[in-house]
Amino acid sequence: MGHCNRCFFTLCPLLLLLLLPSSSGADLQFDFPAKIRDLNLFPSQDVNIVRHPNCHADKLVEKPLRFPNLLPAQSGVSLDNLAHSAGYYPIAHSNAARMFYFFFESRNSKKDPVVIWLTGGPGCSSELAVFYENGPFKIADNMSLVWNDYGWDKVSNLLYVDQPTGTGFSYSSDKRDIRHDEEGVSNDLYDFLQAFFAEHPEYVENDFFITGESYAGHYIPAFAARVHRGNKAKEGIHINLKGFAIGNGLTDPAIQYKAYTDYALDMGIIQKTDYDRINKLMVLMEQLHARLHILFVIRYSIPSCHILTISMWYYDIRKKCEGSLCYDFSNMEKFLSIKSVRDALGVGDIAFVSCSSTVYQAMLVDWMRNLEVGIPGLLEDGINMLVYAGEYDLICNWLGNSKWVHAMEWSGQKEFVSSPEVPFTVDDSEAGLLKTYGPLSFLKVHDAGHMVPMDQPKAALEMLKRWTQGTLSESGDDAEKLVAEM
Numbered sequence: 380m381g382h383c384n385r386c387f388f389t390l391c392p393l394l395l396l397l398l399l400p401s402s403s404g405a406d407l408q409f410d411f412p413a414k415i416r417d418l419n420l421f422p423s424q425d426v427n428i429v430r431h432p433n434c435h436a437d438k439l440v441e442k443p444l445r446f447p448n449l450l451p452a453q454s455g456v457s458l459d460n461l462a463h464s465a466g467y468y469p470i471a472h473s474n475a476a477r478m479f480y481f482f483f484e485s486r487n488s489k490k491d492p493v494v495i496w497l498t499g500g501p502g503c504s505s506e507l508a509v510f511y512e513n514g515p516f517k518i519a520d521n522m523s524l525v526w527n528d529y530g531w532d533k534v535s536n537l538l539y540v541d542q543p544t545g546t547g548f549s550y551s552s553d554k555r556d557i558r559h560d561e562e563g564v565s566n567d568l569y570d571f572l573q574a575f576f577a578e579h580p581e582y583v584e585n586d587f588f589i590t591g592e593s594y595a596g597h598y599i600p601a602f603a604a605r606v607h608r609g610n611k612a613k614e615g616i617h618i619n620l621k622g623f624a625i626g627n628g629l630t631d632p633a634i635q636y637k638a639y640t641d642y643a644l645d646m647g648i649i650q651k652t653d654y655d656r657i658n659k660l661m662v663l664m665e666q667l668h669a670r671l672h673i674l675f676v677i678r679y680s681i682p683s684c685h686i687l688t689i690s691m692w693y694y695d696i697r698k699k700c701e702g703s704l705c706y707d708f709s710n711m712e713k714f715l716s717i718k719s720v721r722d723a724l725g726v727g728d729i730a731f732v733s734c735s736s737t738v739y740q741a742m743l744v745d746w747m748r749n750l751e752v753g754i755p756g757l758l759e760d761g762i763n764m765l766v767y768a769g770e771y772d773l774i775c776n777w778l779g780n781s782k783w784v785h786a787m788e789w790s791g792q793k794e795f796v797s798s799p800e801v802p803f804t805v806d807d808s809e810a811g812l813l814k815t816y817g818p819l820s821f822l823k824v825h826d827a828g829h830m831v832p833m834d835q836p837k838a839a840l841e842m843l844k845r846w847t848q849g850t851l852s853e854s855g856d857d858a859e860k861l862v863a864e865m
């Protein structure tokens with residue numbers, strides 16, 4: 380199958396159809412390493428299941444975080460009165476899981492909403508987002524940390540968590556803590572939040588929002604539903620859940636997979652003849668899919684990837700990977716291995732697992748599940764949802780996301796569908812196209828691929844700010860005026 384490796388770096392919608400749910404360990408032998416190489420991530424360890432956890436006791440381990448190599452900010456931010464912390468919380472209903480997290484107090488006000496970010500994968504660490512997307516700092520090539528002018532901590536009290544267990548610095552001494560579905564994932568996240576708010580009661584009253592990207596399109600709706608259910612049942616500390624946002628997510632695979640060819644045709648990646656041929660195959664696949672184990676379908680359709688070989692990158696169709704390098708996250712691994720940094724984080728001798736193939740494989744049974752089903756209930760209860768997508772991402776493209784959002788049945792569906800698309804304006808220019816009705820918003824972000832906060836940091840920060848403040852649907856100018864008047 381060596382010759383097929385190449386296909387994973389090329390655009391082959393049919394293969395993509397198969398790439399995502401390549402749902403068995405056997406196929407991952409070539410699939411996953413390719414994906415990791417794509418991100419230029421080479422974790423020294425595959426998963427954090429540790430034999431003798433001697434570094435962390437049963438109770439909370441949390442400490443103020445002071446990175447040793449943070450450069451002074453230009454704009455007068457001072458760390459002196461900002462609460463930054465990192466550490467581990469034991470996960471209450473797990474066997475022995477410890478979840479690692481970062482907390483960054485808002486640079487603006489402690490009263491800002493609490494926002495949690497989840498990176499996808501499944502099995503990739505949220506540090507990817509901390510240092511390359513929306514965290515307070517960026518890593519310079521000389522391993523200094525530089526303040527990020529568009530960190531989401533400018534408008535929120537920002538939490539990142541390494542999850543599912545085994546990812547990033549999160550670990551367990553018990554293999555049973557590896558999760559296989561959204562029930563397990565969302566229960567652990569709920570336990571994590573309970574631990575966080577128990578330790579930080581000063582933030583309990585704040586608005587709370589869940590955000591994330593990519594495979595988090597699965598985690599987020601499940602997590603939001605879990606929090607809402609806990610609130611209704613008065614299960615633990617009440618969490619002031621106001622909304623959840625999914626960026627270039629995978630939420631309703633059946634609809635989103637069908638949209639690959641539509642998107643590829645629209646973008647001129649494939650011709651109509653390819654489109655027809657692939658769609659025919661897809662119908663066939665669907666029938667097979669319904670009847671047979673997915674593995675079978677993947678195995679036997681791989682040769683068909685040769686129908687198209689375009690060297691294009693599925694996280695951003697505008698770009699070509701240079702050599703084997705698409706994204707370059709190597710600075711992060713370098714940075715997180717520095718002794719003084721590890722001491723600051725209090726991670727003991729736990730390895731950093733940037734993307735865990737074990738966690739990824741364990742979640743494959745969850746891949747094709749439709750997570751849209753729990754969303755209408757949340758909308759009806761007044762919880763807001765924002766779905767946004769960078770327009771040049773193929774893997775979780777905006778079209779597929781737009782399709783499931785439009786197809787979703789809820790009391791405001793008709794009104795949402797007929798609502799006008801309006802420009803999302805940042806600095807007097809159109810940064811995206813927005814459609815909103817009631818609690819539901821959809822935003823197509825211009826000039827961005829899979830990782831919107833990386834590609835369009837300013838627009839992403841504006842988006843978060845307006846959305847959490849409830850002013851997203853006002854035009855940019857109005858929103859700015861409003862803020863100016865206040």
Ligand SMILES: *[C@@H]1O[C@H](CO)[C@@H](O)[C@H](O)[C@H]1NC(C)=O
Pocket residue numbers: 450519520521522523525
């Ligand atoms: C490291 O890089 C940053 C950002 O480029 C720069 O501001 C800083 O002066 C550099 N530090 C050293 C010690 O070279």
